Amino acid sequence: MSTNLFIVKFTVKGIVQGVGFRPFVVKNAKKYNLKGWVLNDSNGVTLKIEGTERNITLFINEMKTNPPALAMIDKVNRVEKRKSNGVYSSFTIKKSVEMKHREALVSPDSDVCDDCLSELHDPKNRRYGYPFINCTNCGPRYSIIQDIPYDRKNTTMKNFVMCNKCKEEYENILDRRFHAQPIACWDCGPQLRLLDSTGNEVICKDPIKRAIKLLQEGKILAVKGIGGFHLMADPTQDEVVCKLRERKRRKHKPLALLSENIEEVKKYCKVGNEEEKVLKSNQRPILILEKKMPEMYSTHVAPNNKFYGVMLAYTPIQHLILHNNFGALVCTSANIIDHPIIYKNEEIIESVSNIADYILIHNRDIETRIDDSIVRVYKSPNKPNYVSDIRRARSYCPYPILISKTFPTGLGLGAELKNTICLNRDQKFFLSQHLGDLKNNSTYESFKECIKHLEKLLELKPKFIACDMHPDYYNTRYALNQGVLPVYQVQHHHAHMASCMAENGLENKKTLGIIFDGVGYGEDGNLWGGEFFVGNYLNYKRYAHFDYIPLLGGDIAVKEPYRIAIALLYQLYGKSLFGLKDLSVISNRKDGEIEILTKMAEKGINSPLSSSVGRIFDGISSLLGVCEYTDYEGQAAIELEQTIDSRDRKSKPYEYLVFKKNENIINLNYMIKGVVDDLSNKKSKSLISSRFHNTIVQICLDMANRARKEDGVQNIVLSGGAFQNVYLLENIEGILEYNNFRVYHHKLVPTNDGGISLGQLVVAGHRYLER
Ligand SMILES: [Zn+2]
Ligand SMILES: [Zn+2]
Structure with missing residues (x-):
């Protein structure tokens, strides 16, 4: 008997597990009258379908163009096609198979979907008010996955036995919760408990209701989220925000705000279309948004800052707390100063008993600690607006970044601060979540765990390791002590440059890297x-x-920028800087302090030499009396940028000198003289700050022109933490493009040290191939 049927077998790679892909396939198989089967394996999903050629094509098109919400199709590979006499009688889902070689991608965590949200607020629904509602289109993923394939037994949900109703939904192909691995309900799933700060259970019928009441009463709550605990407080109450700052020992660093919906955010921030899209995306990052004046919330939420960090609720718990109760809540990571976010139940009581008054806790374990991501919408002068990642973490990781270059699998160990690690499989670069400062013991443990975990989930075995050149970094020592794989040490700023080149597909072209960093x-x-x-x-x-x-004083100069101001003044004035009594940075010093600092400068005692632009910003900020002490990284530069009034944007740059030795050395003494003169002439901080910024912009153009003349460079990459300064980035990009350079900067890869691991890996990969 001859038919017009075909059998086609193909594999689908990408994020196709745990995102409702198989139910989607089954539904569409029915729609297009196809028979056969589908299964999850370590490569992703494999399908064998039987039907007419036309229907098979329609089916594949539908799959590519309209996949489920959280799916990401990377590749569809046909492995077999033949004529058929009608072998199959139905379409089935086969049991998952584990294969030796894994190519599956792991899905990032997602916010609650609209369907689950309406069930959450529907008194007639059996999951009404259930704080762990989720479905195949939403909920936790990466943070609860222990191994792949992504099945319940490989997640922290394995200890919860499904009730009959949940099981029915889980097994019903037409249900939205078909094979939703974290499926749960009031009867069978995780439960909330409210504890006081000493860990005693607060007996109450409804922990959420009680939590809301406590927040309204001005209490601070630790609340367990997707990747760790948050501290929450009511931002309308000055007193509680100050109490939180005091207890967290954090004077100025902005605290993020969490709102239930976009309408609320629009009441206190300026929100454009692009910003709205980012806030509502299922990644739900913290977005940097300009405040509306006058400020609606306590000035202590983000003091001396024109911006708030804002995110929309992404867990059912957050929705339940905010819903009809708060326009916004302060929502900041629960941690001890300089430590990573707390994520284990065992640790929370001990760690935050002095910070939080109460703890809203639950028994769904977090496997992988992961902070909220931070992004900003950047309004490029000549290009479309785009989103750039400042901290890449929850809901972005472990989604890979595609790079045009391919080489064997390697491991990049990143910088010591803002540490991330990076692994690659061919052109896919898996940049880990932000891990933090490796000098901190628990961060260093996370760093080692993260390497193991990602190597396991992605089944990658690196053939070489890339690390920094700093001999004392923990990650450098880790690399040098492992003694198995070849190690390539990559200079920090070369790694910055390479990360930006790679992200922008610059291949291996001759490039000018302008790297402004700490x-x-x-x-x-x-x-x-x-x-x-x-x-x-x-x-x-x-x-x-x-x-x-x-x-002056080494590391401490980073926290006390006035030391840099003194160093800048000393270079210009020598000991006559004592006469500059009009400058607040001089008059604010205690008796004898200037003597000690000038002696240090003179003799070079405990005074490492630095060419860092970040430190120059610190020095000028302090010289202007904007910021003499910092309590978070980059504070002095951030506050200096924000002094600029738009009317001063076109102000004249200061003079500077360039000495030519082996390399060009840019000396800023003339600029310092200009700043001091402007200060004694009572010029505004805004004017001086903008003249200073414009000087740096001018220097970039000057160097770029020289490099073009001498080396024929056309491509310029901008990288390093100082490019989080929007004024600087906009103006440097603008002037260079105006002068016909091709200018590139970061989008997916953070411009700060969070992107270093990827850059190291690219440099080391090239060296490995050349070996
Ligand atoms: Zn859902
Ligand atoms: Zn159940």
Whole structure:
């Protein structure tokens, strides 16, 4: 008997597990009258379908163009096609198989979907008010996955036995919860409990209702979320926000706000279309948004700052707390100062008993600690607006970043601060979630766990390791001590440059890297950070840099920027800086302090040399009396940027000098003189700050022009933490493009040290291939 039927077998790769892909396939198989089967395996999903050629094509098109909400189809590979006489009588889902070689991707965590949300608020629904409602289109993923394939037994939900009703939904192919691995309900799933700060249970019928009441009464609550605990408080109450700052020992760092919906956010922030889209995306990151004036919430939420960090509720618990109760809540990571976010029930009581008054806790364990992501919408002068990641974490990881270059699997270990790690499979680069400062013991443990966990989930075995050149970094030592794989040490700013080149597909072209950063270990043993490199992935030449200044007191100068102001003044005025009594940075010092600092500068005692642009910003900020002490990284520069009034944007740059030795050395003494003169002439901070910013912009154009003339460079990448400064980025990009350079910066890969691991990996991969 001849038919017009075909059998086609194909595999689908990408994020296709745990996102309702198989039910989607079954539904569409029915729609297009197809028979056969589908199964999850370690490569993703495999299908064998039987039907007419036309229906098979329609089916595949539907799959590619209209997949389920959380799916990401990477590749569809046909492995078999043949004529058939009608072998299958139905369409079935086969049991998952584990295969040796894994290519599946792990799905990031997602916010609650609209369907679950309406059930959550529907008194007639059996999950009404259930704080762990989820379905195949939403809920926790990466944070609860222990192994793949993504099945319940490989998640922290394995200890909850499904009740009959949940089981029915789980097994019913037409149900929205078909094979939803974290499926749960009041009868069978995780439950909330409310504890006081000493860990005693607060007996109450409804922990959520009680939590709401406590927040309204001005209490601070630790609330367990997707990737860790948050601290929540009512931002309309000055007193509680101050209490939170005091207890957390955090004076100025902005606290994020959490709102239930976009309408609420629009009441206190300026929200454009692009911003609205980002806030409502199922990643639900913290978005940096400009405040509406006058401020609706306590000025202590984000003091001395024109911006708030804002996110929309993404867990059912957050929705239940906010719903009709609060326009916004302060929602900041629960941690002890400089420590990573707390995520284990065992740790929370001990860690936050002095910070939170109550703890809203539950028994669904978090496997992987993961912070909220932070992004900003950047309004490019000549290009479409785009979103750039500042902290890449929850709901973005472990989604890979695609890079045009391919080489064997390697492991990049990142910088010591803002640490991330990075693994690659061919062109897919798995940049880990933000891990934090490795000098902290628990962060270092997370770092080691993260390497193991990602290698296991993605089944990747690195053939080489990339790390920083700093001999004392924990990750450098980790690399050098493992003794198995070849290690490539990559200069910090070269890694920045490579990360930006790779993200923008610059292949291995000759490029000028303008890298403005905090500090990174330089090849001459000094601290670099204001660098102009000409080179590619394999090599670079230090084309120019800012003149060294001594960081008086070493690391402490980062927290006390007035020390940098003194160093800048000393370089220009020597001991006659004592006469500059009009400057607040001089008059604010205690008796004898200036003597000690000038002696340190003179003799070079405990004063490592730095070319860092970040530190120059700190020095100017302090010189202007904007910020003499910082309590979070980048504070002095952030506050300096925000002094600029738009009327001063076109102000004249200061003078500077360029000395030519082996490389070009940019000396800022003339600029410092200009700043001091402007200060004594009572010019505004806004004017001086903008003249300073414009000087840095001018220097970039100057160096770029010289590099083009001498080396024929056309492509410029901008990278490093200082490019989080929007004024700087906009103006440098603008002026360089106006002068016909091709300028690239970061989007998916953070411009700060969070992107270093990826850059290291790209550089090391090239060296590995050349070995
Ligand atoms: Zn849902
Ligand atoms: Zn149930």
